[in-house]
Amino acid sequence: MNSPTGAIKKPANYLLEALPGDVKSRLAPHLIPLSVPLGMSICESGLQMDHVLFPTTAIISLLYVLENGSTAEVAVVGNEGIVGIAMFLGGATMPNRTIVQSAGEVYQMSGSLLQEEFNRGGELHHLLLKYTLAMVNQMAQTAVCNRHHTIDQQLCRWLLLSLDRLSTNELVMTQELIADMLGVRREGVTEAAGKLQAAGLIRYQRGRITVLDRPGLEARVCECYEVVRNEFQRLLPGVIAGSDSGMRPK
Amino acid sequence: MNSPTGAIKKPANYLLEALPGDVKSRLAPHLIPLSVPLGMSICESGLQMDHVLFPTTAIISLLYVLENGSTAEVAVVGNEGIVGIAMFLGGATMPNRTIVQSAGEVYQMSGSLLQEEFNRGGELHHLLLKYTLAMVNQMAQTAVCNRHHTIDQQLCRWLLLSLDRLSTNELVMTQELIADMLGVRREGVTEAAGKLQAAGLIRYQRGRITVLDRPGLEARVCECYEVVRNEFQRLLPGVIAGSDSGMRPK
DNA sequence: ACCGATCTGTACGGTAGCGCACATAGCAGG
DNA sequence: CCTGCTATGTGCGCTACCGTACAGATCGGT
Numbered sequence: 211m212n213s214p215t216g217a218i219k220k221p222a223n224y225l226l227e228a229l230p231g232d233v234k235s236r237l238a239p240h241l242i243p244l245s246v247p248l249g250m251s252i253c254e255s256g257l258q259m260d261h262v263l264f265p266t267t268a269i270i271s272l273l274y275v276l277e278n279g280s281t282a283e284v285a286v287v288g289n290e291g292i293v294g295i296a297m298f299l300g301g302a303t304m305p306n307r308t309i310v311q312s313a314g315e316v317y318q319m320s321g322s323l324l325q326e327e328f329n330r331g332g333e334l335h336h337l338l339l340k341y342t343l344a345m346v347n348q349m350a351q352t353a354v355c356n357r358h359h360t361i362d363q364q365l366c367r368w369l370l371l372s373l374d375r376l377s378t379n380e381l382v383m384t385q386e387l388i389a390d391m392l393g394v395r396r397e398g399v400t401e402a403a404g405k406l407q408a409a410g411l412i413r414y415q416r417g418r419i420t421v422l423d424r425p426g427l428e429a430r431v432c433e434c435y436e437v438v439r440n441e442f443q444r445l446l447p448g449v450i451a452g453s454d455s456g457m458r459p460k
Numbered sequence: 461m462n463s464p465t466g467a468i469k470k471p472a473n474y475l476l477e478a479l480p481g482d483v484k485s486r487l488a489p490h491l492i493p494l495s496v497p498l499g500m501s502i503c504e505s506g507l508q509m510d511h512v513l514f515p516t517t518a519i520i521s522l523l524y525v526l527e528n529g530s531t532a533e534v535a536v537v538g539n540e541g542i543v544g545i546a547m548f549l550g551g552a553t554m555p556n557r558t559i560v561q562s563a564g565e566v567y568q569m570s571g572s573l574l575q576e577e578f579n580r581g582g583e584l585h586h587l588l589l590k591y592t593l594a595m596v597n598q599m600a601q602t603a604v605c606n607r608h609h610t611i612d613q614q615l616c617r618w619l620l621l622s623l624d625r626l627s628t629n630e631l632v633m634t635q636e637l638i639a640d641m642l643g644v645r646r647e648g649v650t651e652a653a654g655k656l657q658a659a660g661l662i663r664y665q666r667g668r669i670t671v672l673d674r675p676g677l678e679a680r681v682c683e684c685y686e687v688v689r690n691e692f693q694r695l696l697p698g699v700i701a702g703s704d705s706g707m708r709p710k
Numbered sequence: 711a712c713c714g715a716t717c718t719g720t721a722c723g724g725t726a727g728c729g730c731a732c733a734t735a736g737c738a739g740g
Numbered sequence: 741c742c743t744g745c746t747a748t749g750t751g752c753g754c755t756a757c758c759g760t761a762c763a764g765a766t767c768g769g770t
Contacts, residue, residue: 274604277683282607284600299593300586301695305687306600331581336550343549346596350534350556353603354524357532357643360726384747393607395728400748416736416747433527437555445551610756634717645758650718666717666766 221377223264223317224290224449225341230333237327237334241317246270248382252293252308259303260321262294268314269375271391273307282356282393283368284349286311288375290442290449295342297321298328311391312372312381340445347441355434356393364392365402366431369412369421374439379421385414406430471627473514473567474540474699475591480583487577487584491567498632502543502558509553510571512544518564519625521641523557532606532643533618534599536561538625540692540699545592547571548578561641562622562631590695597691605684606643614642615652616681619662619671624689629671635664656680 226234226241246252246268253259263270270293272285284306287293293316296304302321327334355364368391372381385403389396403419406412411426412419421427428435442449476484476491496502496518503509513520520543522535534556537543543566546554552571577584605614618641622631635653639646653669656662661676662669671677678685692699 272600274600276604276608278608280604280608282604284603295596296593299589299596301590301593304593305597305691329581331579339549340551342592342596343546343551343554346545346549346592346599347555349596349599349603350522350524353534353599353606354526354530354532354643356603356607358526358528358530386747393604396748397729397750398727400750401727404749414748441555636717646717647719647759648757650720654719664718 221266221315222289223266223292225292225337225446226264226317228337228446228449233327233332233334237319237323240319240323242319244316244318246310246313246316248310248313249387250310252310254307259294259297261318262292262297262321262324264292264317264319265289265375266315266317267377268310268316269312269372270316271309271311272304273309273390274305275307280393281307281390283391284352285345286348286371286375290375290446291341291345292338294321295338295345298325298338299342311387312376312383337446337449341449344438344442344445348438351434351438355432359432359434361392361394361398362402362405363430363432365399365406366427367435368392369419370424370427370431370435373421373424373427379424381419381421382417383419384417471516471565472539473516473542475542475587475696476514476567478587478696478699483577483582483584487569487573490569490573492569494566494568496560496563496566498560498563499637500560502560504557509544509547511568512542512547512571512574514542514567514569515539515625516565516567517627518560518566519562519622520566521559521561522554523559523640524555525557530643531557531640532602533641534602535595536598536621536625540625540696541591541595542588544571545588545595548575548588549592561637562626562633587696587699591699594688594692594695598688601684601688605682609682609684611642611644611648612652612655613680613682614644615649615656616677617685618642619669620674620677620681620685623671623674623677629674631669631671632667633669634667 226237229237241264252263252270265287266289268288270287271283272287273281273283275281293308296302328338355367365388368388369381372383373379385399386396389399392399403412403414406427407414409426411423412421476487479487491514502513502520515537516539518538520537521533522537523531523533525531543558546552578588605617615638618638619631622633623629635649636646639649642649653662653664656677657664659676661673662671
């Protein structure tokens with residue numbers, strides 16, 4: 211995006227890309243590329259974390275887990291963000307579960323190194339705090355969405371969120387896992403997905419969803435998707451996830 | 461709490477109290493005490509805010525509002541916190557509604573002054589980021605709670621959260637307002653409150669709730685209350701809201 | 711003491727989503 | 741090709757909560 215040459219680019223993390231050159235080159239040697247498989251648990255509730263992740267092609271889900279085993283996704287992180295905000299906010303851990311929602315690549319980085327660069331107070335500091343604010347907004351909107359919107363609407367939201375963070379229109383994901391994310395029964399997802407399939411918006415085949423009609427999804431999704439997206443744009447212009455398929459504020 | 465003398469203390473904001481003396485005295489001249497009435501709207505969704513608030517005896521609610529008018533509280537701030545984290549995170553606004561849930565006193569402070577002190581990178585910086593993390597946790601837990609717990613449980617949680625931030629056991633609050641906070645029907649609150657009253661835990665009288673049996677509430681509340689509280693303690697020991705009535709991690 | 715406004719209690723049909731049970735359908739490996 | 745595993749579809753009774761309507765209770769003001 212800010213590459214002056216027409217060179218073929220490796221998949222990038224837009225948060226890293228948005229950094230000025232000197233910071234980028236300072237961090238570059240410490241970024242370890244890593245492949246993460248679907249379903250891998252990055253960390254369990256409350257476990258110490260000593261590194262952060264910058265996803266490029268992978269998508270990471272932040273889940274909260276209740277004592278009875280019920281779960282709900284509170285945020286999702288793709289190539290627009292960072293996993294492990296607790297690191298620079300000074301908490302070291304978060305009481306949630308973090309799992310890989312879509313297999314792919316991430317950059318791993320030592321938490322203390324990030325902390326160090328963060329404490330310089332430069333552009334990284336600035337960007338990460340703005341990202342945190344966007345994340346807070348995403349969580350809050352998720353809370354309201356959980357309360358007031360139907361499974362159908364939330365499934366659309368979830369599909370769009372995932373689509374934004376992928377380069378294909380095909381996601382590898384069982385209904386069971388989606389149910390965990392949305393905090394509902396698997397059967398509820400089956401039913402909602404059935405409706406979308408009947409409407410010709412998606413095709414479902416045993417752990418593989420193909421989105422056929424993105425505008426159709428956008429027409430059915432609740433406002434929450436757009437609210438989060440707009441706030442993200444406002445705070446981090448240029449650092450926007452996904453393929454910008456033309457959804458705009460009305 | 462950290463007062464060596466037995467002198468009578470003014471109501472305090474514990475976040476401010478936790479600051480080292482030099483920072484405190486630097487900020488002190490800029491803290492404007494203010495009375496805020498029940499129901500007052502601090503700011504509407506997305507409105508510019510040019511100051512922050514440190515509640516002392518007041519309680520402030522952060523609500524998200526949907527297009528159809530439905531609402532839900534995503535966080536509550538009392539004498540343990542600050543209203544306006546967007547200020548130092550670099551966003552200036554948040555797309556939510558902020559209202560006074562319990563009348564009382566706050567300290568108002570210019571946002572740019574706070575920003576200035578925040579940018580010094582000292583203890584204020586450190587504390588506010590930790591507070592932000594605790595807040596993030598509160599929001600996330602609220603999201604899961606919204607999804608999985610009953611109105612009864614959530615009402616208990618809400619009462620305890622309020623109680624923690626008050627010096628009395630009496631809250632001035634209509635069922636209508638509580639319903640807005642919890643994102644449910646007023647009648648749902650009536651019913652849940654009726655059960656608590658029948659059990660002798662509270663007494664309800666036209667916009668005034670007296671808590672008679674706090675341990676009883678604690679026995680009925682969902683885990684979410686304690687999770688948020690514990691995480692708060694972990695991150696900000698000493699900066700804990702309320703009267704420490706002895707609830708501990710089991 | 712009265713009135714009007716607000717707040718609270720109650721009732722009732724409707725429904726979204728749950729818990730459970732089970733039937734089917736793809737896929738993988740011997 | 742058969743077997744077993746995992747993923748998906750479907751049905752059914754149940755419950756929490758909603759939307760609506762309305763009746764009583766309590767309070768403040770004149």
